[in-house]
Amino acid sequence: MNRLSDDDVARRLAQDIPDRAYVNLGIGMPNKVARFVPEGREVMYQTENGLLGVGPAPAEGEADPELIDASKKLVTTIPGSSFFDHTTSFSMMRGGHLDIAVLGAYQVAENGDLANWATLDESHPPAVGGAMDLVVGVPRIYVIMRHVNRDGSPKVLRRCTYPLTGPGVVSRVYTDLAVLDVTDNGFRLVDLAPGNTLEDVQAVTEARILS
């Protein structure tokens, strides 16, 4: 089966970020999306630690150690940026002011349930961060992830088995194999990675995919 690279999944998702959107990108794979948004679209990225208008990494010698994003990476401001405290930041998130949040996931279910903060392994301390706040407040939640785990077990499920981040919150899932919408009837295929068939993808997906 043909699997897209992480960069190519991010590139595919970036096509769906419209001009003038306010967007929060989660840590890891979601963070790659900003690089691939097509030229000519002005997108404002919000980072939960108090910056709207996240710019690229600083040029050598221009880093400000107190100017970072949620993954603790050094960033810059852009024209139109603003700084604010945590209460204002989460007003943006919970209050429905952002348009899109892009998050990673352990598991996504056909009813839109998302699990991305804790596993069943109790020996590791859980870490929730801002994910639960984003999923209740941002109207469009896009998940970006690999379609299956390293051991081949499915991540696109009928029901999540890990603790939920939020019930029924996911709008769309972007993986290395396909793009799937969450509908009232379950997952519906939006498009396939080049060279794959729906049957190929269905074979490694626990949930049913409607065509």
Place this chain on the structure above:
Amino acid sequence: MIDKRVASLTKAVASIRPGDVVMIGGFGSAGIPYGLIDALAQTGVGGLTVISNNAGAGEEGISALLRCGQVARVICSYPRTPGSIWFERRYEAGEVELEVVPQGTLAERIRAAGSGIGGFFTRTGYGTKLAEGKETRIIDGHGYVFEKPLHADIALIRAEAADRWGNLRYHATARNFNPVMATAARHTIVEARMVLDEPMEPEGVVTPGIFVDAVTQYEVRP
């Protein structure tokens, strides 16, 4: 005369008692009051409950308090970060209790405490493990969870600049939890990169001095 300036970091933290609940500003390494935390580590005062977004990384900051065995309990949103070795060591040994709170709920619980609000309903966490045992309510068709205010004895705050009245402003993403935590403690202690001789321009004040009890200088940036 109002003058909240204190001569040293050591004097600034002298009022912290064993068992105190201590809020510590910062996110990642930005806005963490490293100077005050270091001074607190040197006192050896123990049994502390630390409220902060993270639970320290590397050897400095909250990690130093954990390494010195001064922390009994951590309330935070994201304890596990690259380099959070001291937290993980204490947690796995059962030496520190952990309460995980969604980040926005953490900020809002602190805001409630500082603003005299007895709690609030939020959609965050509804239908998840973090809502178990909490009061819930359906409001306009959506499920909400009741969350209580989060008070502290002490707040340790990092600011860019302070004046003798305790007015504060911040730098870039070092603001984060600092302004809200400054409102929610019985005693708020600030380290500022600059302590101004002149009053701060009123339009530029982010935290009004009424929320601040002590100000000391610590020039080092992370």
